[in-house]
Amino acid sequence: MFLSRLDAAVKESKAAVKVANTTPTKAKKSPLLHDLNEYLFDLFDANCMEEFHILQSFEDRAMQAFIDREQNETKGNGSGDFDHVHLALHKEFVQLFEQMIDGFLKQQDCTIDEVFAEIERYQQIRARDGIDGDEKSNIENSVDVVQALTFYTDFTSWANMMAENAKLRLRLKAMRK
Numbered sequence: 001m002f003l004s005r006l007d008a009a010v011k012e013s014k015a016a017v018k019v020a021n022t023t024p025t026k027a028k029k030s031p032l033l034h035d036l037n038e039y040l041f042d043l044f045d046a047n048c049m050e051e052f053h054i055l056q057s058f059e060d061r062a063m064q065a066f067i068d069r070e071q072n073e074t075k076g077n078g079s080g081d082f083d084h085v086h087l088a089l090h091k092e093f094v095q096l097f098e099q100m101i102d103g104f105l106k107q108q109d110c111t112i113d114e115v116f117a118e119i120e121r122y123q124q125i126r127a128r129d130g131i132d133g134d135e136k137s138n139i140e141n142s143v144d145v146v147q148a149l150t151f152y153t154d155f156t157s158w159a160n161m162m163a164e165n166a167k168l169r170l171r172l173k174a175m176r177k
């Protein structure tokens with residue numbers, strides 16, 4: 001359900017058209033979008049959060065498959081493609097990611113449907129002229145949330161990021177020697 005709703009939000013975002021002859025309404029800052037956007041940022045950057053450490057532990061475990069792939073490619077043994085192990089790791093990551101978002105939403109006493117309703121609302125008005133500060137902030141938060149969710153739930157984006165991290169880790173290891 002989460003991913004299908006995300007796909008719908010992405011399609012709406014890409015298909016957004018300028019709304020003609022619509023009088024802008026004064027919007028209040030959407031705490032839901034702001035807080036979710038902050039949570040997503042903190043999930044990957046705030047090492048004081050328990051969820052950050054859970055994701056870090058998963059990434060450390062998953063990273064070995066990407067390091068092995070990189071080392072095989074360096075030796076000329078690899079095809080450069082990701083395999084079923086990487087796909088299974090991404091599936092596990094997405095499940096973990098969804099659990100964390102669901103936990104956050106429960107703490108906020110809201111549902112994923114409410115999040116996507118907010119996103120859809122601000123995607124529909126994003127091309128309109130005369131947008132005020134709070135409404136502009138809501139639109140930016142809706143775009144950021146969709147981009148973050150899309151990036152991490154897309155296998156190719158996630159796997160490429162993990163492969164780049166594996167290359168970096170191998171370079172750092174070689175420099176230490």
